[in-house]
Amino acid sequence: MKLVSYNIQYGFGSDGRYDLSRVADVIREADIICLQEVERHWTRTGMDDQPALLADRLPGHHWVYGPAFDMDASETRAGRVIHRRRQFGTMILSRLPIRWSRLWPLPKRRMLDPLNTQNAALEAMVQTPRGPLRLMSLHLAHVGVDERLEQLDFLLAQHARAPFEGGPWSGTDDEPARNWTEGQAEPACPASAIWMGDFNSEPHSAEYRRIVGETPYHPGARYADGFVDAVAAAGQTPGSLHTHEKTIAGKLRLRQLDHCFVTPDLAPLVRSVAVDTGCAASDHFPLTVEIDL
Numbered sequence: 001m002k003l004v005s006y007n008i009q010y011g012f013g014s015d016g017r018y019d020l021s022r023v024a025d026v027i028r029e030a031d032i033i034c035l036q037e038v039e040r041h042w043t044r045t046g047m048d049d050q051p052a053l054l055a056d057r058l059p060g061h062h063w064v065y066g067p068a069f070d071m072d073a074s075e076t077r078a079g080r081v082i083h084r085r086r087q088f089g090t091m092i093l094s095r096l097p098i099r100w101s102r103l104w105p106l107p108k109r110r111m112l113d114p115l116n117t118q119n120a121a122l123e124a125m126v127q128t129p130r131g132p133l134r135l136m137s138l139h140l141a142h143v144g145v146d147e148r149l150e151q152l153d154f155l156l157a158q159h160a161r162a163p164f165e166g167g168p169w170s171g172t173d174d175e176p177a178r179n180w181t182e183g184q185a186e187p188a189c190p191a192s193a194i195w196m197g198d199f200n201s202e203p204h205s206a207e208y209r210r211i212v213g214e215t216p217y218h219p220g221a222r223y224a225d226g227f228v229d230a231v232a233a234a235g236q237t238p239g240s241l242h243t244h245e246k247t248i249a250g251k252l253r254l255r256q257l258d259h260c261f262v263t264p265d266l267a268p269l270v271r272s273v274a275v276d277t278g279c280a281a282s283d284h285f286p287l288t289v290e291i292d293l
Contacts, residue, residue: 001128001293004030005196005258007139007284010039010088011050014280018045022281024057030288032126033058033093034137034196038065040087041073047084051091061093066103066122068139090122090137090197099125099132100168100187104158106151109144116143121155121197125167125188128293130269132188134162138197140207148200148207155195156210160225163191195227195261198284202255203229203238211261222264230260230289233270241275243285258287269293 004027011020027033038050051065067087075082092098101124108118121138138155141147167187173180201207212229215221222228231238242254262270271290279285 001031001291002029003032003034003194003196003260003289003291004286005034005036005137005198005260005289006286007036007198007258007282008038009282009284010037010042010045011048012282014283019281020045020048020050020053021057024054026276026279026281026286027093028058030093031095032135033061033091034135035091035093036137036139036198038089038091040067041084042086042088047073054091054093058093061095062098063091063093064098064101064122064124065089065091066101066120066137068105068120069118088117089120090139092122092124092135092137094124094126094135097127099127101125102168104155106138106140107147107154108141109147109150111143114143116141116147119151125190130293131192132190133266133293134190134193136193136195136197138195138199140198140200142200145201145206149210152207152210159193162189162193165189191263192265193227193263194266196259196287196289198257199259200257202257203231203259208238208259222267224264226264227261228264228267230262230267230270230291231273233262233267234272234289236273241273241287242277243275243287244283245277258284260287260289262291266291266293 008023011018040049041047055063067089071086073084073086104121106119124135167189213223242256243258244255269292274288275285
């Protein structure tokens, strides 16, 4: 099964051209797709409803969208309110059914300079042939390490609680006449999980170590309640790939900011991780993970 994580920079490519069709072409063959920087009703992208447009271009995929923030973009014409919300967030598409989803706004610090925005993690439960799986499409803060660590601590705490907290609802419907459950069984909320997205941090950074654990005397050690870098799980070398190129202080830096982390039970199922550095549909490159699910 092919999984892809892609920060699409709201459809603007490395050539500065806005073209959402290019993004759709890049991800079309993937079974599960985690996107970041997907927006609705911004003037820079012609007021497009990008989740709807991407879903229309990928009709074989189920999808959910989670706005990290929501602003008024309505206008009044002839006394009638044209209702629109300006949104920016993450999206998950899947050929497999998405049984439920929920959005986790991440901790944020108010910044005076430069600009800082609300970030969020979109969680979805996907029904795979192997069983239910919690999938997270996330985008961490782009400015400060401290803020990213705080966001990761929040997500790790939610991950630890998930099997005990359950999914969107739990328990027995004591008002069957109101049909709260639509006749469905309690939705699964498994411990097995995959995190994919733009972590704005590189392999071996403080943020990376917060996720996989810090074990300097035992490289490759895995915690039962932690996560494993899919690159390492595939037998590849963490840090050998890059998903972003940027010239900093006159020097071109090749950085892997986009990652896939899996719970230890899924690590043996990871076959390979690759990056398409020839793709120009965004300022990031898509990260592809082959995994037996």
